[in-house]
Amino acid sequence: MEHAFGPYMKQLREQQGFSINQLAEAAGISNSQISRIENGVRGVPKPATIRKIADALAVPYSDMMKQAGYMETGLEANPQEVPEWATYKDRRDFKKMLEDDDDLMFDGIPLDEEDKKRIKDVLTGLFWEAKQMNKRKKPGESDQRP
Structure with a gap:
């Protein structure tokens, strides 16, 4: 899912009407980092960076974490669902x-x-x-x- 995170983030940013510079300032991270993430140069950021971006864009952190591949869709919605390999x-x-x-x-x-x-x-x-x-x-x- 890494390849999809940058375009996803860019779409969120544009939907909110933020420029790269505005998002960078609101999230407290550099504009070059935002650009590298969106263009797939940097890849998926760390959860702490995703938290800053999610807060700045006022979108659910869990949605961004799922899109970044940190959380599997559905597993967190039903904690009783356990992977097959679990002992x-x-x-x-x-x-x-x-x-x-x-x-x-x-x-x-x-x-x-x-x-x-x-x-x-x-x-x-x-x-x-x-x-x-x-x-x-x-x-x-x-x-x-x-």
């Missing part, structure tokens, strides 16, 4: 993570139910992606980068 231990770990009843807070402020759902949706996608990546590692492969 019993994977499902147990995931259930424990979602059922933790501690209050979710940001900067000391409790999050409302909508924010909690959005966070759980993102965590769902990231959790299963990380689990799948770990299963693909070859025995003896190091987590450290040169």
Whole structure:
């Protein structure tokens, strides 16, 4: 889906009536970075950058994350849907993570139910992606980068 993210972002920007410079200023990132993303030179940005762009364009962060390929469509909508490769231990770990009843807070402020759902949706996608990546590692492969 990488190849589709740049044009998708450009379409959103144009629909909102932003120039590249206006979006860059509103998102707090460089105009050259916006241009490189839209033209496919830079590829898909990191989630933190996507958050800034989504906020500046007033579009749902989760929609942009799906388009960027960070979240699978449908998986976060139904957390009970589990990938075929998931083991019993994977499902147990995931259930424990979602059922933790501690209050979710940001900067000391409790999050409302909508924010909690959005966070759980993102965590769902990231959790299963990380689990799948770990299963693909070859025995003896190091987590450290040169």
